[in-house]
Amino acid sequence: MLENPPLLTIHRGHRRPDRALLEAFRGTLTSHLADAMEGRGAVDWRIKPLDPANASFVGPALTAHSHPADVFGMIGAALEAEAGDVIMCANDGYTGTAVVGDLSAGTMRNKGVAAFVTDGLARDRAGIMATGMPLFAMGISPNSPASSGPGQIGAPVVLGGVHVCSGDIVVGDADGVVVVPLAMAQAVLAKLRMVQAAEKAAEETVKSGATSFEAWHEIHRQARIIQS
Numbered sequence: 001m002l003e004n005p006p007l008l009t010i011h012r013g014h015r016r017p018d019r020a021l022l023e024a025f026r027g028t029l030t031s032h033l034a035d036a037m038e039g040r041g042a043v044d045w046r047i048k049p050l051d052p053a054n055a056s057f058v059g060p061a062l063t064a065h066s067h068p069a070d071v072f073g074m075i076g077a078a079l080e081a082e083a084g085d086v087i088m089c090a091n092d093g094y095t096g097t098a099v100v101g102d103l104s105a106g107t108m109r110n111k112g113v114a115a116f117v118t119d120g121l122a123r124d125r126a127g128i129m130a131t132g133m134p135l136f137a138m139g140i141s142p143n144s145p146a147s148s149g150p151g152q153i154g155a156p157v158v159l160g161g162v163h164v165c166s167g168d169i170v171v172g173d174a175d176g177v178v179v180v181p182l183a184m185a186q187a188v189l190a191k192l193r194m195v196q197a198a199e200k201a202a203e204e205t206v207k208s209g210a211t212s213f214e215a216w217h218e219i220h221r222q223a224r225i226i227q228s
Contacts, residue, residue: 007149008076014154014166016060017182022084024189025171025180026058032199033171033178036192041178043160047119047136051129052174055136059086059114061168061179063159065152066120068094071104072151074118078104080153083112086170088179090157091120097143100135102127109133117170117177119160136177 025033034042049055062085066073077087087108091099100116102124108116108131115134122128122137123144156165162179164170169180180188205213 007151008072009150009152009155010076010080011152011154011166012080015182016167017169017185021185021189022058022060022169025169025185025192027056028058028171028192028196030171030173030175030178032195033180033188033192035195036188037178037180037184041162041180043117043162043177043179044119044138045176046138047117047160047177049172049174050122050125050135050137050140054129054132055134055172055174057086057115057134057170057172059084059170060182061086061088061164061166061170063154063157063164063166064089065155065157066091066099066145067150068092068120069097069145070149070151071099071145071147072149073153074099074104074151075147076151076153078108078111078113081108081111081113084114086115086117086172087113088157088159088164088170089116089118089120090159090164091118093119093138095121095138095141097121097145098123098141099145100128100137101144102131105133105135106131115170115172117159117172134172136172 064073064077099120105128117136121141167182
């Protein structure tokens, strides 16, 4: 006869990025970061900040999985999180009930959690915004979840179409959330600096009055022209 598994499973011991590496990504635009990752790395576009004016963050991921209509994973992550962590709570994209609310967000903020990201829903928008913690979700619903499990903390998850491991670097802003695998972080950072330099040069070109870019003209020169 099989025994029922524990309702909450916690995986510990993941690698964490050092502070200097995290700080190197602080303030990065998610669009620039996605470019540095060859146009990838951003979670589903529907996962957006509840408060776009308070959406910028960077921190190491602490992964969690809450089954649809349940909060065990969220609760476990709130208890396991360290100051500065970004809780990445997969909820299988469930939209029947919320997976996080204002009171739970408030406890996370009190612990110093940098941000909470879920592919599920949130509730109590005003209360969550009042905590000051950036929170990203697929949307808002007043429907409340159950607390019956199971849930999992620290294991790899897929959130918004992106594979996330605890310890990966997560960056957010008003446009969305990008995940940088920890093993790739140094290489991505080097590419990011190149992207930022190119973007700055392009911005100066536009500010100087340019109406196009040379790359556009190259595309245009190679066009097939059909005269009617």
